[in-house]
Amino acid sequence: MFDGVHTGHRVLLGRLTRKAKEVDGESVVITFWPHPRMVLKQDADKLRFLTSPEERTKLFGQLGIDHLVLIPFSLELANLTAEEFIQQILIDKLGIHHLMVGYNHRFGKGRQHSYDEYQAFAKKYNFSISMVEAVLTDGMQTSSTDIRNHLLAGQMQEANNILGYQYTVSGRVVGGQQLGRRIGYPTANIEVEEPHKLIPPDGVYAVKVRVEGKDYGGMLNIGYRPTVNHNVDHRSLEVHIFDFNHDIYSEEVELEFIERVRDEQKFANVDELIAQLKKDEATIRGIVAGE
Ligand SMILES: Cc1cc2nc3c(=O)[nH]c(=O)nc-3n(C[C@H](O)[C@H](O)[C@H](O)COP(=O)(O)O)c2cc1C
Ligand SMILES: Nc1ncnc2c1ncn2[C@@H]1O[C@H](COP(=O)(O)OP(=O)(O)O)[C@@H](O)[C@H]1O
Incomplete structure (x- = not known):
């Protein structure tokens, strides 16, 4: 969900803006609010995030993204299969030409499809697709969860190092x-x-x-x-x-x-x-x- 817009997210977003320039297109970032975990889980009250929707918008703005699409997340949306999401949102609403996905990102009901299956959908619906590999910080995968855990333990320098800003x-x-x-x-x-x-x-x-x-x-x-x-x-x-x-x-x-x-x-x-x-x-x- 790009919570924190951390160093790993920034690498992905850098690739996205370069790709958009290469093909003379526009970069679009899709994110959701409320966070899907808030909609899908019972412990929603306890969830805490690194960035509010406004803060994320501001951080994206510094990175040269052309369009930020904030989709209201609902149970109805959560029930779309990956193929329905591709058809109804990515193709019909946004008209994408290329889809870039993070190495561990899965979307659609039950998150049941692999990257290979996304490639098959890309063929079927006539868009190109690429995957961005994990970005390491000090040899570790860059993750919003690790940043949250460092912050909750009072380890500010460690958290800031992964975030890429304070x-x-x-x-x-x-x-x-x-x-x-x-x-x-x-x-x-x-x-x-x-x-x-x-x-x-x-x-x-x-x-x-x-x-x-x-x-x-x-x-x-x-x-x-x-x-x-x-x-x-x-x-x-x-x-x-x-x-x-x-x-x-x-x-x-x-x-x-x-x-x-x-x-x-x-x-x-x-x-x-x-x-x-x-x-x-x-x-x-x-x-x-x-x-
Ligand atoms: C850097 C800093 C450290 C503080 N440390 C403590 C502390 O260890 N224990 C405590 O009871 N209050 C601490 N305080 C809070 C003060 O009691 C509080 O700032 C002061 O009572 C002024 O309150 P007011 O803003 O309501 O006027 C700290 C405040 C600051 C700015
Ligand atoms: N150096 C400063 N740091 C923080 N607040 C300051 C400073 N100088 C002036 N102020 C003003 O003083 C207010 C804090 O004074 P304080 O006596 O602690 O009042 P309060 O209990 O209402 O916070 C701040 O809200 C701000 O408007």
Whole structure:
């Protein structure tokens, strides 16, 4: 589904745009939303994704794709056989001349056909077809599942290496308890709108912050703020932006994850929290400067 639009996807998409140029055609990427796993499985609520449909669209836009087709995935669509999908969508709706498929991609009800059978359909319906081999990252197959698992384990560098860019979470700044500025560290509280977006585990992170069209370094806390917060059901994302002093309530902010620095802790009092925030600032400024 191109979740993440990672290095492997980018190789495939690079081949696609080259092929389209070669034959003087246009490149089309087909993807689905909701993710088929959300429609087909019972554990849909627990599924988390690397990119929202909007984020995928933006990433595709950077790669020179001519058309992005976002097909609403439904049980009806899931019931089409591969041949029906080819006929009804690829031929009748899109009028394709060439089909490029990922090495492990299977489509159609029950995903029962092999690449050889796709080749037979190509002959029958008069389009050409090619397969893109697995793209390796450090000798391993590039997979969205591995990226998700690294992120959930707080292994940001590993995840970013496979993604080919820094994992990004976007949201809007909302008001908090206004304690941050009193302790010398104003923190913008970020509300993430996409309910299925994967949020890395609780802890403190070095991040790059994009706000008001500019980039800054920042230190981010994800968690329940056990030192000051008695309302423990709200998980918050709060970022202190370095060398920045604007009111950004209700602005859109993008956080790019660089590294996870420590666990969130419960301190005996606010002074101990402040002392730790000073240490975090020194550590994280060093990490951001090294980027
Ligand atoms: C980099 C960073 C690390 C933090 N670490 C902790 C922590 O370990 N434990 C904790 O209780 N709160 C932690 N906080 C949250 C602070 O308690 C919180 O930012 C402060 O209370 C301000 O809250 P406000 O935005 O609602 O005013 C951290 C905040 C930041 C920005
Ligand atoms: N360096 C900064 N980092 C984060 N937010 C900042 C910074 N400078 C100013 N602000 C502003 O201050 C707000 C955070 O201050 P804070 O006292 O923590 O209030 P709140 O509890 O409402 O988040 C941010 O939402 C933003 O509008």
